[in-house]
Amino acid sequence: MNPQRAARTLGLSVIQAIPTIIGVILLSFFLLQAVPGDAADVIAAESGSATEAGMAAMRSHFGLDRPVLQQLEAYLGNLASLNLGVSPRYNLPVSDLVFSRLGNTVLLMFSALGCALAAGIALGAVMASFVGRWPDRVLSLAALLLYSTPGFWLGLMAIILLSVQLGWLPPGGVSTIGSPATGLAHALDVARHLVLPTLALAGFYVAIFARLTRAAMLEVSRQDFVRTAHAKGLAPAAVALRHVLRNALIPVTTVAGLNFGTLLGGAVVVETVFSWPGLGRLAYESVMARDYVVLMGILVLSSLLVIVANILVDLLQTLLDPRIRAH
Amino acid sequence: MSTDFLSPSLPQAAPAVYAVSTHRRARTLRRLLANPGAVVGGALLLLILLAAVTAPWVFPHDPLDMVGPPIQWPGQDPEFWLGTDTMGRDIAAGLAHGARVSLTVGVTAALLSLAIGIAVGASAGYFGGWVDVVLMRVTELLQTIPSFLLVVVIVAIGRPSVSVIALSIGAASWPVVARLVRAEFRTLRESEFVLAARSNGFGHARIALLEILPNALPPVIVTTSVLVANAILMESALSFMNMGDPNAVSWGSMIGDAREMLRTAWYLAALPGLSIVLTVLSLNLLGDALNDAFNPRLSA
Numbered sequence: 096m097n098p099q100r101a102a103r104t105l106g107l108s109v110i111q112a113i114p115t116i117i118g119v120i121l122l123s124f125f126l127l128q129a130v131p132g133d134a135a136d137v138i139a140a141e142s143g144s145a146t147e148a149g150m151a152a153m154r155s156h157f158g159l160d161r162p163v164l165q166q167l168e169a170y171l172g173n174l175a176s177l178n179l180g181v182s183p184r185y186n187l188p189v190s191d192l193v194f195s196r197l198g199n200t201v202l203l204m205f206s207a208l209g210c211a212l213a214a215g216i217a218l219g220a221v222m223a224s225f226v227g228r229w230p231d232r233v234l235s236l237a238a239l240l241l242y243s244t245p246g247f248w249l250g251l252m253a254i255i256l257l258s259v260q261l262g263w264l265p266p267g268g269v270s271t272i273g274s275p276a277t278g279l280a281h282a283l284d285v286a287r288h289l290v291l292p293t294l295a296l297a298g299f300y301v302a303i304f305a306r307l308t309r310a311a312m313l314e315v316s317r318q319d320f321v322r323t324a325h326a327k328g329l330a331p332a333a334v335a336l337r338h339v340l341r342n343a344l345i346p347v348t349t350v351a352g353l354n355f356g357t358l359l360g361g362a363v364v365v366e367t368v369f370s371w372p373g374l375g376r377l378a379y380e381s382v383m384a385r386d387y388v389v390l391m392g393i394l395v396l397s398s399l400l401v402i403v404a405n406i407l408v409d410l411l412q413t414l415l416d417p418r419i420r421a422h
Numbered sequence: 423m424s425t426d427f428l429s430p431s432l433p434q435a436a437p438a439v440y441a442v443s444t445h446r447r448a449r450t451l452r453r454l455l456a457n458p459g460a461v462v463g464g465a466l467l468l469l470i471l472l473a474a475v476t477a478p479w480v481f482p483h484d485p486l487d488m489v490g491p492p493i494q495w496p497g498q499d500p501e502f503w504l505g506t507d508t509m510g511r512d513i514a515a516g517l518a519h520g521a522r523v524s525l526t527v528g529v530t531a532a533l534l535s536l537a538i539g540i541a542v543g544a545s546a547g548y549f550g551g552w553v554d555v556v557l558m559r560v561t562e563l564l565q566t567i568p569s570f571l572l573v574v575v576i577v578a579i580g581r582p583s584v585s586v587i588a589l590s591i592g593a594a595s596w597p598v599v600a601r602l603v604r605a606e607f608r609t610l611r612e613s614e615f616v617l618a619a620r621s622n623g624f625g626h627a628r629i630a631l632l633e634i635l636p637n638a639l640p641p642v643i644v645t646t647s648v649l650v651a652n653a654i655l656m657e658s659a660l661s662f663m664n665m666g667d668p669n670a671v672s673w674g675s676m677i678g679d680a681r682e683m684l685r686t687a688w689y690l691a692a693l694p695g696l697s698i699v700l701t702v703l704s705l706n707l708l709g710d711a712l713n714d715a716f717n718p719r720l721s722a
Contacts, residue, residue, distance in 0.1 A: 114559055115559070115562055115563055115566050118559070118560075118563040119563065119566060119567055122563065122567070123567075123575075126575055126576070126579065129579050239703065239706055239707065239710070240699070240703060242706055243651070243698075243699050243702035243703040243705075243706050244695075244698075244699050244702075245655050245658050245659060245662075245674075245695070245698055245699075245702075246659075247659055247662050247677070248658075248662075248677060248691070248695035248698065248699075251677065251681070251684065251691050251695070252691075252692065252695065254684060255684055255688045255691070255692075259684060259685050259688075353565070356565065356566065356567065356568040356569065357568065357569065357570070359568040359570075359571070360568040360569055360570025360571055361570065363568075363570055363571060363574070363663075364570070364659045364662065364663060367663055378571060378574065379574075379663060382574055382575070382578045382665070385578075390575065390578075393571070394567065394571060394572075394575065397567075397568050397571060398566045398567050398568070401566050401567075401568065402566060405566075
């Protein structure tokens with residue numbers, strides 16, 4: 096692909112994303128304005144000894160007592176300087192909180208997405224090449240079962256089997272607590288902790304990608320250029336991989352991009368199952384604490400992640416198929 | 423049908439369209455009944471529906487009440503054939519009453535997504551132009567925000583009740599329907615029967631609702647079972663995270679309560695999870711069968 100076209104695709108996608116970003120910010124701000132009670136109420140209830148004056152001081156300190164439009168103005172002004180506000184709950188800048196958790200969530204999501212794509216495409220290719228015969232039927236049923244299983248339950252069952260009964264893998268956390276390991280030993284430790292959450296999060300998407308790859312490969316294999324490839328004497332495996340699978344990957348990448356937001360939503364639940372200290376757990380904690388500044392930061396940031404993922408998918412597609420242009 | 427738009431009297435055109443669609447409907451039904459997936463899925467769904475409907479008579483006591491000794495394994499006590507949980511609550515009763523919550527949330531959320539999605543998709547696809555641009559921007563916006571996070575936020579704003587949960591899931595999952603309906607409307611609005619209706623001076627509402635919509639429905643019907651299935655999965659995740667209706671027993675909340683007992687009484691988490699899997703599986707089997715019945719070309 097020539098760099099000029101890549102740059103054009105990138106530019107157009109970024110311009111198209113701007114109204115969406117503004118919409119996300121406005122929507123999340125007004126949604127969270129409607130939350131009953133504010134962070135001052137929660138902190139007061141937890142400390143158990145708040146005075147009227149103390150709460151008023153807290154509200155004016157965090158700007159909770161100002162009119163809605165002024166709060167929005169302040170928020171937008173802060174956002175423009177990449178400041179997501181201060182969490183009344185943790186008394187820390189939201190950007191610090193969110194970015195300290197972002198790495199873990201991105202690690203989990205990419206690990207799950209990578210595994211799901213690899214396993215799903217492989218399974219789908221096998222299903223498509225044995226279409227109608229028993230490997231296809233068995234795998235199709237397995238994929239449908241996986242497609243019907245909630246990720247958090249898959250995770251719990253995996254904990255029971257692989258962690259409680261067999262003792263092979265740790266049941267939660269991101270690394271062994273108090274472990275002095277550094278470097279490679281630490282990376283291996285994190286990898287061991289990553290296996291079960293990845294499994295729980297990836298299951299559903301393995302099924303989606305497998306079903307989609309199967310359908311797309313069957314669709315592509317009916318087209319004329321595939322008959323031509325066979326007719327000019329190419330090996331069946333070469334046709335399946337270079338001609339059929341490559342073209343079938345285009346809908347798979349589209350769906351992977353479309354599902355990025357769902358994957359983030361799934362990470363919220365899976366992170367609470369495995370006490371994985373990521374954005375999802377932070378979102379859960381801030382809902383429980385009514386810490387809406389943090390929640391707003393997470394909503395905006397995760398939507399940004401989805402937008403970035405979609406731009407990457409656009410680029411990937413122009414790479415896979417030279418005919419596709421940014422629209 | 424294709425030449426009927428030339429004739430001045432439309433009443434002849436409409437029955438022709440109708441005849442074709444009833445014929446197609448009969449063929450679709452036949453294909454559906456010949457599909458083992460549809461039969462198994464349908465039977466499974468009927469059983470779950472039966473359990474949900476009869477729950478108040480079969481298990482008349484409140485499923486949240488303590489009725490026996492705690493932590494009885496399935497089969498240990500003939501009175502509680504699926505056992506009891508840490509609080510001595512009957513698991514069979516919980517599963518039956520939980521089916522009511524799951525199905526109610528699933529169906530309500532799906533109906534709401536259908537209503538919003540069809541309204542948005544039909545207007546965008548039918549009118550095109552700036553209506554299309556604005557509505558698709560809103561759709562894109564909702565597809566960008568992770569829908570589970572959005573549901574969590576809406577439930578946190580409202581009270582966590584079955585109806586709020588159902589409404590929030592419906593409000594977060596309509597973009598798929600809108601895109602589907604829009605695509606169908608964009609192709610169908612150029613077709614000859616629409617031109618015929620237009621030349622007869624029918625209004626926009628009549629053309630969109632009575633002429634185009636019935637022909638745009640097949641892919642929407644296929645999506646409906648997936649919508650119900652996904653809504654059930656979302657509700658279970660929500661109540662698993664302790665954000666469900668505190669006054670109703672739900673499969674997700676049963677699994678959430680069982681988390682502390684994972685080492686000693688894993689059946690507490692396994693049984694409600696299996697109920698979710700079977701329910702969602704039955705819906706997905708039906709969805710696949712409907713898809714095959716409507717698009718026989720794609721089912722190889």
